[in-house]
Amino acid sequence: MLVLGIESSCDETGVALYENGVGLIAHVLFSQVATHAAYGGVVPELASRDHIQKLLPLIGQLLTQSQRTLAEIQGIAYTRGPGLSGALLVGAAFAQSLAFARKLPCVGIHHMEGHLLSPLLEQNQPEFPFLALIVSGGHTLLVKVQALGDYEVLGESLDDAAGEAFDKTAKLMGLAYPGGPLLAKLAEQGDAMRYALPRPLLHRADLMFSFSGLKTAVAQLIDKEDLRCVKVQADIAASFQAAVIDVLVAKTLKAVKQTGLQQVVVSGGVSANVWLRTQLQAGLTQLGAKAFYPRLEFCTDNGAMIAFAGCLRLAAGQVSEFDFSVKPRWSLNELRL
Amino acid sequence: MQLLAIETSSDACSVALYQQGALLVHEAIMPKQHSQQLLPMIDALLAEGQTSLTACDAIAFGRGPGSFTGVRMAAGVAQGLAFGVNRPVIPISTLAAIAWQARVTDLQTYLLATLDARMHELYWAVYRLAANGLEEIQAESLTSYQDLRHFLKQAPFESPVICGPGWAAYAPKEEVCWQLAAPVLPSARSIAELAALNWHQRIDPADALPRYVRDKVAVMATIK
Structure with a gap:
């Protein structure tokens, strides 16, 4: 199963393709650090405005780079929380709508689950x-x-x-x-x-x-x-x-x-x-x-960990249909498979 | 021509299906419920229209001004749907939608569309009926009520019909000298109708972005 992962919980827009049995196909990231530097911290509204501008061009880049097409994607995963609500909503709305349009299974991922599973993307894994x-x-x-x-x-x-x-x-x-x-x-x-x-x-x-x-x-x-x-x-x-x-x-x-x-x-x-x-x-x-x-570039926020966690959950049969509400606060303890 | 239209810039959430001139509309007032209800509403609308997303020629959305989160949601959904079925997007102004809803048959009448922008300001624009729906007479602006009144006093046209909920939010009760239309919220109905009239304005999904009008949203840190 080829899964598109989308991360937009804070100040990085990340997208990736992961395929089970094959591994990470490609990933692309845009960091907003320069946007927020002038303000001395992340400005949530500016972060959201940037995500909606960057998301689709990044996906275009991802497909070009991996020489894959939209038609090959079999599942979609996105960060549902925790994070900035406006920023999360951009990825969630887009991901669920794309899944709706293509009739694909879709799942919202806990951002921290992405982080804690990220070393499983490496050769040397626990x-x-x-x-x-x-x-x-x-x-x-x-x-x-x-x-x-x-x-x-x-x-x-x-x-x-x-x-x-x-x-x-x-x-x-x-x-x-x-x-x-x-x-x-x-x-x-x-x-x-x-x-x-x-x-x-x-x-x-x-x-x-x-x-x-x-x-x-x-x-x-x-x-x-x-x-x-x-x-x-x-x-x-x-x-x-x-x-x-x-x-x-x-x-x-x-x-x-x-x-x-x-x-x-x-x-x-x-x-x-x-x-x-x-x-x-x-x-x-x-x-x-x-x-x-995880490798250094995956220590910080990225789409690869979301595509990976999403692939595991979709392969286990989990889907969250049509609902793109987000969870800015969300404890890992609440998660189930 | 078949179009799907989405409008989520206010507490109202609406979707419309334009099929060869006929219109199906589903709408409801649902503060903070849009993210849960929007896609199921689209699903039900397409089912009622006995059609599918792939049969749509374009996706239209209310691109603002309005709630920042709301217009971004509409843009995100429009992008996702349109990219998914490889169709173009038609962004429509929410102020134009309001003016369209309050339109009168007299072509010489000016329409002042208003929305409450909060923080003691209004989003507003002036239109007149035209062949492609509406002609924009005064571009979308963000000002105080006093500055809008000042503009109207100096404007080169007769007192317009005032529409949208922005005016009533700030105008003193005793202001009776204005022609007021019912203060309706933007609806996917008018987004769909305007999109059908502006078919040439379709764009690539990646360019389907919100128009916020209020662009100053943060203060730069003072460099010591």
Whole structure:
């Protein structure tokens, strides 16, 4: 079954073709980062306006690139939530209408299911059951993945997502938007031991996260220190990054011990962070466990993961006909196959 | 000629099927239900017309102005349907649709179509009946009620028939000197009729985009 996947939950328009038995055929992505940079954050209305302009041209590009035709597509999948409602609605309305016109099965996919299954697009892939750490600008989740559609959220952030903390802290430090990756780059030259920042909820028995207090601690630090000094900037960045990563790694290792699961999928924009990968690797090796990552370009939002998750669900007989309502808030716990 | 028309720019949701001059219309007021009801409505409409989407020569949609989400939904559905059956799209102004609904037979009469744009502003445009439906006399605008009144005072035409729900939302109750049509919402009925009259305006589905009129929707961050 050849499945078209459409992702439009935030500030990237992604489309892809996946065929079961064959694999990923092609994928195309348009990132709106430049549009939102001038505003210092994602403007939902502008994101929606951009999605409706880019979606169909991207699908045209996808078909040309893969040398496939519309007539060959046998199923359609789109991101139904969570995300920005107006942005989600563009992909949902288009996908369901295209499916209606071509009389094809269609399914709405949970964006985080896309992320946590994305390492299954790679050669080196985990087998069910496994643990998933999803860290992005919008989410920080530890999930127990029993099988397709059987997920238990073990921990999540009570306030800011990890990537959001990176971006907000970068903004406090005067870095350009989106600052998270710039802050991580700056941290490479810094001394992570120079400033003692809190490790929120580190010693709590549960697997919850909290990152908003850390951002406040950095704000206080910035007031005291001279940010014009490059060394100070790098040391603050390194100290902040170490604090976030320490908590992410500690909670993930705790989850490995609690569940006994030896395979950990790491996905989402922050999963590209080098320090996170190094620290997690060290910790997991000690426990005899192993990490699985999607390729770098699939760490962030993309259509490939939606086409893939959609293909699995459609192959299992799931369809959502005619209804293109979206779910801006949607817990993974609610999912079934 | 067979056309399918979609209109979702307001709380009303309507679909119309134009078949060789005959018109079938399904409509309902359904705030926030459009995304669940629109495709089932189209399905029922096509069934009643004993036809299919592939038998349609084009898809028409109300391209705004109106609710941003609503007009984007109409554009997304029109794009999906049209791309799916390889047909062109005909975008129709929601203000023109309102004027068309309130049209009078006198060709010299001007029609002022209005919609409530919220934030103390109206979307409006002025039309006159013409061979291809409507002739646009004053392009779609976004202004306060006061600025619209100012425009009307200086306008080179006699007081127009005022239609659409925008005017009543801002005009003081004592304003009796105007000719008012019933404040109807845009309907797929008039979208279909105008599309049939503007057959030459069909475009590629990828170009079937909303026209928001209000383009300033965010404030740039101040660069420190």
